[in-house]
Amino acid sequence: xxxxxxxxxxxxxxxxxxxxxxxxRDSLSxxxxxxxxxxxxxxxxxxxxNPPGIDLGKVPxxxxxxxxxxxxxxxxxxxxxxSVTMESAVGxxxxxxxxxxxxxxxxxxxxxxxxxxxxxxxxxxxxxxxxSFTPEGxxxxxTGIVALATNAGGxxxxxxxxxxxxxGWFIGQPNLELQYNGVSxxxxxxxxxxxxxxxxxxxxxxxxxxPLGTSATSRLYLRNLPKEGCVLPPRPDGSPDCAxxxxxxxSEGSPYRASR
Numbered sequence: 175x176x177x178x179x180x181x182x183x184x185x186x187x188x189x190x191x192x193x194x195x196x197x198x199r200d201s202l203s204x205x206x207x208x209x210x211x212x213x214x215x216x217x218x219x220x221x222x223x224n225p226p227g228i229d230l231g232k233v234p235x236x237x238x239x240x241x242x243x244x245x246x247x248x249x250x251x252x253x254x255x256x257s258v259t260m261e262s263a264v265g266x267x268x269x270x271x272x273x274x275x276x277x278x279x280x281x282x283x284x285x286x287x288x289x290x291x292x293x294x295x296x297x298x299x300x301x302x303x304x305x306s307f308t309p310e311g312x313x314x315x316x317t318g319i320v321a322l323a324t325n326a327g328g329x330x331x332x333x334x335x336x337x338x339x340x341x342g343w344f345i346g347q348p349n350l351e352l353q354y355n356g357v358s359x360x361x362x363x364x365x366x367x368x369x370x371x372x373x374x375x376x377x378x379x380x381x382x383x384x385p386l387g388t389s390a391t392s393r394l395y396l397r398n399l400p401k402e403g404c405v406l407p408p409r410p411d412g413s414p415d416c417a418x419x420x421x422x423x424x425s426e427g428s429p430y431r432a433s434r
Contacts, residue, residue: 205251205289207326209334211303212244225319227337233266233309234345241338243303245272245322247287254284256323258303261335265316266309268338273302309342316340353395354379 213221213228219241220229228241247253258272272280280301288299305320318338326332352359357377365374381390 207251207253208249209326210246214242225335230340232343246300253287254325256284261319261321263318268318312344314342
């Protein structure tokens, strides 16, 4: 009888230990946040992998192209994005920014992406990563690596990265013409370089007699008339890609100041 009692007690003790051990293991389990960066290339762009990325192809000098990525929380844990920075950039200027689903820029960090509840109809919480690129020279291969500091991974400090590639493309110098008061002025012939900017001194814009208390308006037409040999890159639909190649800053009482 004593032996049977000891056997039953031993069995109960083992079962109890097993139950306690199972409960402890469950209580110690923790969901790990996971992040996914999905490239969204547009027409003419090429998707890359390892790390995920986008090749923008040829980008006209002084122009700006944009690569877009979808950033998702693919876990049942809350994902925090602590910062978005350029880990490295060569061959041009890369500027990253994170956007809400509404398109509004995210300006304060950390930014939180909610946990995936497994409801396919609701979709995973996400944000959009935009990386703009402006080349610094013709035929220069550029590479930018964007780094997102997060709480993902087992160590809760994963740095997720995305890459953007592009090549600078010289398509020719702009040839600007400014027209007002019925006269057209070829700006390159009326301009000189001063401290890195092109200063254009043109005849005074005359508004004539304007009565006190009223205003007058005059139209100025600025046109880019490329010379022979200037080839604009085609868009996917075949139309020319008129990327901006000139800035003109006008201030009262001073000559027009333009930069290329």
